[in-house]
Amino acid sequence: xxxxxxxxxxxxxxxxxxxxxxxxxxxxxxxxxxxxxxxxxxxxxxxxxxxxxxxxxxxxxxxxxxxxxxxxxxxxxxxxxxxxxxxxxxxxxxxxxxxxxxxxxxxxxxxxxxxxxxxxxxxxxxxxxxxxxxxxxxxxxxxxxxxxxxxxxxxxxxxxxxxxxxxxxxxxxxxxxxxxxxxxxxxxxxxxxxxxxxxxxxxxxxxxxxxxxxxxxxxxxxxxxxxxxxxxxxxxxxxxxxxxxxxxxxxxxxxxxxxxxxxxxxxxxxxxxxxxxxxxxxxxxxxxx
Numbered sequence: 371x372x373x374x375x376x377x378x379x380x381x382x383x384x385x386x387x388x389x390x391x392x393x394x395x396x397x398x399x400x401x402x403x404x405x406x407x408x409x410x411x412x413x414x415x416x417x418x419x420x421x422x423x424x425x426x427x428x429x430x431x432x433x434x435x436x437x438x439x440x441x442x443x444x445x446x447x448x449x450x451x452x453x454x455x456x457x458x459x460x461x462x463x464x465x466x467x468x469x470x471x472x473x474x475x476x477x478x479x480x481x482x483x484x485x486x487x488x489x490x491x492x493x494x495x496x497x498x499x500x501x502x503x504x505x506x507x508x509x510x511x512x513x514x515x516x517x518x519x520x521x522x523x524x525x526x527x528x529x530x531x532x533x534x535x536x537x538x539x540x541x542x543x544x545x546x547x548x549x550x551x552x553x554x555x556x557x558x559x560x561x562x563x564x565x566x567x568x569x570x571x572x573x574x575x576x577x578x579x580x581x582x583x584x585x586x587x588x589x590x591x592x593x594x595x596x597x598x599x600x601x602x603x604x605x606x607x608x609x610x611x612x613x614x615x616x617x618x619x620x621x622x623x624x625x626x627x628x629x630x631x632x633x634x635x636x637x638x639x640x641x642x643x644x645x646x647x648x649x650x651x652x653x654x655x656x657x658x659x
Contacts (some may be wrong), residue, residue, distance in 0.1 A: 402631075402634065403422075404421075404422050405426075405627040405630045405631055406627075406631055407423065407424055407425045407426075408422050408431070408623060408624060408627040409432045409624055409627035409631050410425035410429065410654050411425045411427050412426065412427035412428075413431075413624065414427070415427050416624040416627075417623065418594070419623075431624075432624035432627065432628040433628050435628075436625055436628045436629055436632065437614065441506055441592070441595075441600065442600070442629070443634070444595070445450065445595050445596055445597045445599070446597060448512060448594060448595065448596050448597075449579060449597045449598075450583070451512060452512055452515045452516055452577050452578055452596060453579045455516050455579045456515065456516045456520065456574065457513070457571050457574045457575045457578065459520050459568070459576070460520050460521065460525070460546070460574045461567055461570060464521055464529055464570065465529060465555075465559075465563070466555075467486075467521060467556055468527075468529075468530040469529075469533055469559060470482075471483060471526075471530045472510075472530055472533045475656065486526055486527070487522045487523065487527075490523045490524065499518070500587060500588075503518060504590060506633070508588070509587075509588055509590070510589055510590045510594060512594060513596070514584065514588040515584050515585060515589075517595070518584075519584075525570050528566060528569075528570065529563070529566055529570065532563060533563070536559065536562060536563075540558055540562075541558070541559075543555050544558055545587060565581060572641070575637070575640065576637055578594045579636070580595070580598055580637075581596070581597075581598060582596075582598040582599065582602065586599060586602070590619075597633040598633070600633075601630065604625075604626055604629055605626060
């Protein structure tokens, strides 16, 4: 087999494409790399500032001091609870909403689809939503970041498209064997829906892990703070001022950088395990066999 020789224009396009993507990659990755390098630098070098390509005078003192903070672990615990519970609840409710919508004989199918689409165009707004959360007694509660927004109209449409692509013969065969719709849903449909479930789980987990605005308006007690809210508190100086008295060989800049890295690390660790499902999941409904 002979290799196809590319034209000069095609080679120029490939080189230009690689250069442009490389520049965008560096511009995207450098802010995080800067925080990593700053957090691993000594007090003197971090206070001096400047461009951090590599850690200057490598030290782990910032992480050793930050990990002693009880406030960090409380925020970690709250964020993990919100992310895990919110993601599981969202997957369950989204799947249970999307599955009946693929049944053509379901009464009110078109009406429900219209209502779901309507919520993508119009919403209640911040003030009515806040008043509703307040009347439900969820202010200053982790449930305010778990229950509201448990179902996304966009995710329902994505999952409905996946369910519609599954062979109907699977359900017919299971019903002939005596399985009821609930058993079919949990033992056949959901196990076959791993790609779309993993994709939506990744979206929901990242969204809830980084949720800042909702935490800002609904949470008042620092014992309920999430990592994003704690980061905001640290960066604006309030918590940093408290930590400065506890820091021995670390500057406030290194402490903030170490907090940013510790808050970002879990999502970076989870993403590679779900990446293989991500491309397949986001392409759902784009191609029909």
